[in-house]
Each structure stands twice: as structure tokens, then as C-alpha cells.
Amino acid sequence: MIYWAPLLHMYQPTFQDSRVLQQIDKECYKPLLRMLDEHDNVKISFNINAVLIEMLNEFDLCDTIEILQNLESSNKIEITGTAKFHPILPLIPQKESEHQIKINEEIIKNNFKHWERGGFFPPEMSISSQVAKYIRELGYKWVIMSGIACPVDWLTDQIYTSPNGLMLFFRDDILSNKIAFNNITAKGFVEEIKGKLKENKEQKQKNKFIITAMDSETFGHHIKKFERTFLSKALELINEQKEIKMEFISDLSKFFPINEEKIIPKDSSWSTTYDDMKADIPYPLWDHPDNRVHTLYWKIVRSLNNLMNLIDNLDLNQNWDAERHYNTSRWFYDRGICSDTTWWGNPDRGTWSPNLIYKGIELLMRSALNAQLALVHANQSDIGEGYFDSISFYHNLLLMELYSKTKELKRRKK
Numbered sequence: 001m002i003y004w005a006p007l008l009h010m011y012q013p014t015f016q017d018s019r020v021l022q023q024i025d026k027e028c029y030k031p032l033l034r035m036l037d038e039h040d041n042v043k044i045s046f047n048i049n050a051v052l053i054e055m056l057n058e059f060d061l062c063d064t065i066e067i068l069q070n071l072e073s074s075n076k077i078e079i080t081g082t083a084k085f086h087p088i089l090p091l092i093p094q095k096e097s098e099h100q101i102k103i104n105e106e107i108i109k110n111n112f113k114h115w116e117r118g119g120f121f122p123p124e125m126s127i128s129s130q131v132a133k134y135i136r137e138l139g140y141k142w143v144i145m146s147g148i149a150c151p152v153d154w155l156t157d158q159i160y161t162s163p164n165g166l167m168l169f170f171r172d173d174i175l176s177n178k179i180a181f182n183n184i185t186a187k188g189f190v191e192e193i194k195g196k197l198k199e200n201k202e203q204k205q206k207n208k209f210i211i212t213a214m215d216s217e218t219f220g221h222h223i224k225k226f227e228r229t230f231l232s233k234a235l236e237l238i239n240e241q242k243e244i245k246m247e248f249i250s251d252l253s254k255f256f257p258i259n260e261e262k263i264i265p266k267d268s269s270w271s272t273t274y275d276d277m278k279a280d281i282p283y284p285l286w287d288h289p290d291n292r293v294h295t296l297y298w299k300i301v302r303s304l305n306n307l308m309n310l311i312d313n314l315d316l317n318q319n320w321d322a323e324r325h326y327n328t329s330r331w332f333y334d335r336g337i338c339s340d341t342t343w344w345g346n347p348d349r350g351t352w353s354p355n356l357i358y359k360g361i362e363l364l365m366r367s368a369l370n371a372q373l374a375l376v377h378a379n380q381s382d383i384g385e386g387y388f389d390s391i392s393f394y395h396n397l398l399l400m401e402l403y404s405k406t407k408e409l410k411r412r413k414k
Contacts, residue, residue, distance in 0.1 A: 001206070002193050003247045003255060004238065007045040007144060007171075007213040008032075009121060011086050012052050013340040015359040018059050025061050028220035032227040033067040039235045042076040043246040045144075046216075047121035050084045050107030051335075065111060072112050078248045079112050080119040081105060081140055087337045088286045090128035090267060091298070093305055097131070100334070101138060118250045119144065124339055125171065125213070125270035126283055132162050132265055142167035144213060144249065147174075148272055149265040156208045158259040159252065167258075168265060169249055171213045179230065180214040182223050186233035190241070197243055209252050213270070285349065286342040293345035293357065293405070296398040301337065303390040304364055307371040308333060310387075314378050321377040329370035336363030347409055354402040365395055 010029070012021055036042050048068065056064050071077045083089060083100035084107070108115050120140040122131060127145045135143050147154060147170045160168045175192065178184040184192070193210065200208060219227035238244050247255070267282035276284045288294050308329070316323040341360025344353040368391045375384040 001208075001255075002197055002200070002244050003207065003209040003252060004193065004244060005043075005045065005169075005209055005211045005247050005249045005252055007047065007080070007121070007211065007249060008216040008219075009213065010046070010048040010052055010216045011123075012055060013338050013360075014051055014055070014085065014335045015340075015356070015363070016055070021055060021059055022061070024217060024221050025056070025064055027224070028217050028227070029061075029064045030067065032216060032219045032231075033064065033071060035227045035232050036071060036076060037067065037074075039076075039232070039239070041235060041239045041246055042071075043248050043251075044077050045080055045119060045249045046071075046077040047080045047082050049082055049086055049123075050104040051086070053107055053111055069112065072114070078118065078250055079108060079115055080121045080144075081108070081117060082121045083123055085335050085338045086123040086340070088124060088126045088269075088283055088339050088342075089122050089131045090126055091283060091287055092301075092337055094130065094134060096305075096308075096337070098134065098138065101135075103334070118142070124283075124286070125149075125268075126286075126339075127265050127269070128267045128282075129264045132166055132168070133164060136162065136164045136166035140166065142169055142249065144169045144171060144211065145265055146171055146268055146270040146272065148274065148277065149268040151263055151266050152261070155259065156210065157206075157256060159256050160259050160261070160263050162264060163262045167253060168263065169211055169252070171211050171270065173270070175210065176212045176214050179212060180218050180222075182226070182230075186230050186237060189230075189234055190237040190244070193238075193244055194241070207255060209247075209256060211249060285346055285351075286339055288346075291345060292401050293398065294342050296394050296401060297342055297345070297361070299394045300361070300364055300368075300391050300398070303387040303394070304333065304368050304371070307368060307375075307384050307387045307391075310380075310384050311371050311374045314374060314380070319377050322374045325370045325374035325377060329367045329374060332363045332367035332370065336360060336367055347405065352405075352409065354406055357402060358399075361395065361398060365391070368392075 056062060082104055084104035087100055089097045117139040118141050120135050120143045125146045127149050143166055150170045162168060219231055269283050271285050272282055281288055311326050314322055316326055341357055344351055344356040372384050372388045375381045
């Protein structure tokens with residue numbers, strides 16, 4: 001028996017244009033979810049960041065949430081935990097990561113009444129040993145990662161765990177990317193699974209599992225009608241197979257033993273290549289040492305983190321104005337550390353948008369301004385001035401980098 005355990009990830013940044021969100025909902029979310037509701041054999045682990053739930057409600061697309069809720073009630077999907085605004089967890093302070101995870105849980109619990117901590121999807125599958133450690137401490141049972149994060153021979157008939165008992169599941173990167181980039185048909189996908197069945201029989205093995213994971217936007221938005229031409233057909237073909245079964249990632253432990261060896265995942269993401277790993281660049285699309293946009297961005301964030309630590313220690317009960325600016329700063333900070341800002345700053349990998357980069361930077365700047373104003377009203381402005389000056393300095397350098405890099409890219413095209 002081969003168990004196929006797919007995961008789909010739904011997310012949009014807070015600064016996504018409302019018309020774009022409505023288009024994605026029309027092309028992808030509703031058609032995909034309605035298609036899943038048509039099939040009886042569906043078992044899919046779903047990650048939806050709480051920020052997207054809020055945006056769907058805000059733009060009067062709450063019927064999409066209702067379909068998700070019906071799928072969950074019908075036991076066709078299970079909802080994983082994640083970080084609300086999609087930050088790269090290994091690159092931000094642990095207290096901020098835990099804050100993002102907890103505020104995500106609040107929204108998920110309010111929308112999915114039977115939800116409890118089970119699986120966890122780290123944004124961009126960005127993992128580190130520290131992240132794996134505190135995910136377990138927060139009560140999660142398993143985490144999904146890229147296959148490249150596995151530090152030992154990759155087993156698909158046993159389950160690895162971390163030293164503190166977190167189950168570690170690794171995505172089949174090759175098969176997932178074949179689907180995501182439309183390099184395999186539904187029939188070809190099922191034939192590939194059947195090939196693994198043949199290997200099992202030749203090796204006298206009983207059961208194995210396959211985990212695929214990708215953006216849900218793949219189906220209908222990135223690839224038009226793909227929810228029908230691939231996923232629906234794959235579900236129909238699998239339903240005809242007696243030795244292939246869909247299963248939730250959470251339920252794989254019912255069918256497969258826990259390996260005695262405890263392992264620690266490698267720092268990585270689902271966009272990390274082997275060359276990146278050799279160069280010790282585990283999060284290349286968000287923190288590449290040769291990318292000046294990334295470098296300047298993280299200089300801003302580090303100084304802002306120091307400002308946030310200062311205002312976190314204020315006695316807000318003493319001054320209403322300080323509290324007001326603190327809350328405003330926190331509001332912008334939570335949204336500003338999303339992964340999108342640095343992701344759009346990768347022209348060598350085909351993603352470059354100065355305006356989308358600046359949308360994220362603007363959130364951080366407004367957070368910094370209000371953090372410093374909170375200190376002003378608390379009569380402690382002097383302790384934050386150095387950090388605030390640093391943020392302003394690197395902000396100006398980043399603006400110049402966006403301008404000069406765009407000019408350089410323009411010259412290259414000539």
C-alpha cells in the first residue's frame with residue numbers, strides 16, 4: 001500500500017491588492033475547494049494563514065471560508081498551525097515567532113471549531129533546529145519540511161522524530177515540483193506512485209508514504225484550470241486503485257512506526273537548493289549575503305527589534321498616548337515582517353518589484369515611528385534614538401538600492 005499525504009498552502013500578504021485577491025479567489029480558491037467537495041476520497045492537510053482568513057472576510061469573500069469549514073467538518077481536510085503573517089521563522093526572534101503562532105491560533109480556533117494543535121507548516125517550509133524545538137514546546141505534534149532538510153537517509157516507511165518528540169515529515173521535493181511546474185500529468189503522477197508499489201513488492205516491503213506540498217494557488221491561478229486537469233483527474237484515478245490511498249499527514253503515524261533514531265533537521269526552506277546548502281545559505285530568497293536589498297532589510301529589522309524590546313518593557317498603564325503608539329507600532333510590526341518583502345527582491349531569480357518591496361518596508365517604518373513616539377510619550381525617547389536613527393539611515397540606503405538596481409536591470413535588457 002502507498003499512502004499519499006498531500007498538503008496545500010493558502011496565503012496572501014496583507015498588502016495584496018483587493019482586485020488581485022478577488023481574482024485569485026475566482027480562479028483558484030473557490031473552484032479548487034468546490035472540486036474537492038465533489039470527491040469522497042479526499043484527505044488533504046491544509047494550511048491557511050489567519051491573515052488570509054481575515055482578508056477574505058474583509059473583501060466579502062467569506063463564502064470561501066464557509067467551503068473550507070464544510071470540508072473540515074466532512075473530514076476531507078485538516079488544518080495545520082502556522083505563523084499568522086507568514087514570516088521566515090528562523091530569521092526573527094523566538095518571542096516574535098511564538099507571538100505570530102499564537103495570534104494565528106486565535107483566528108483558526110474561531111473559524112474551525114474542532115481545531116486542535118496537530119501539524120505545523122512553517123512559512124516557506126523554513127526550518128531550523130530552534131524552530132523545531134519550540135514548535136513542539138508549543139504543543140504541536142508534527143512539522144512538515146522540504147526533503148532537503150533531512151540530515152540522514154530519507155525513509156518513507158518509518159517516521160523520524162526530533163530529540164523532544166516532534167514528528168518530522170519531509171516533502172518529496174522532486175514530485176511536488178513536477179506537479180507545481182506542470183511537468184507531470186495526473187496519469188503520469190499515478191503511474192509514478194504505481195512504480196513505487198512495484199519497488200515495494202520487489203523489495204518485499206509492505207507500505208510506504210509519499211508527501212507532496214505546494215501552494216494552493218498552483219491550481220487555477222498559476223496554472224489555469226489545473227484543479228480539474230490535474231488534481232481532479234488524479235483523485236479519480238487514485239479512487240480506482242486498491243493499493244493507493246489518500247491520508248492525512250496527521251494519521252500516517254497510525255500506519256508507520258517511529259524510527260528509534262532522533263534527528264535534527266537542517267536549516268533550509270522549500271526554495272533552498274543543494275548549492276545553497278553547500279554555500280551555507282539556508283534561506284536564499286529572504287536572506288542572501290550577496291543581495292543588498294536583503295542585507296539592508298535585515299539591518300532595519302534588527303534595529304526595529306531592539307526598539308520593540310524597549311517598548312515591550314514600558315509600563316503602558318501610566319500613559320494613554322504611549323499605549324496608543326505602542327499598539328500602533330505592534331500592529332505594523334506584525335504585518336511588516338512577512339516573507340514577501342525580501343522575496344520580491346530577487347531579480348537574479350526572476351522576482352523583482354520595487355513597489356512590493358517598499359510596501360513591506362513602509363509597514364516597518366510606520367512601526368518604527370510609532371515605537372519611537374511611544375518612547376517619547378513615556379519620556380524615554382533617548383534610549384531609542386540610536387535605533388531609530390539607524391532605521392532611518394538604512395531606509396534611505398534601501399530606497400537608493402531599489403532605484404539603482406532597477407536602472408541596472410534596465411541596462412541589462414538593452
